Amino acid sequence: MNELDWHSDSISATTRIDTSYKNTQNVRRFFKATCGDHFRFDRGFMQWMKDNPGKTMGEAAAEWMRRMEINENPE
Template identity: 65%
Template sequence: MKPFDWHADPISRATAITKSYRNTQNVRRFLIRECGDAFRFDRPFMAWLKDGVE
């Protein structure tokens, strides 16, 4: 299986965050679409995404 491409592969609510996760423009577009135009990344949110804790 090829690694998930955070820059180009389609993202959905079911997409699992992998070890190769990156805060790409593709991710930002997805989160703005899902959360609204006011969505902004901040350091605690980015750390939460990468730490793997639910």
């Protein structure tokens, strides 16, 4: 199986994060379309992406939204 080109290949919610993952403008476009224009990379989330090969981009989007929910509504 060929590695995904994170710069130019199509990314969907079912795209699997692989060990070649990179934070690219293409990835940012996916997250902005999925999570909203307020999407921003932060160090913790970028590390989560690197630490979770095999998860899908849909799962990654859900994780980012979960993190934003916690930040907005701390217990």
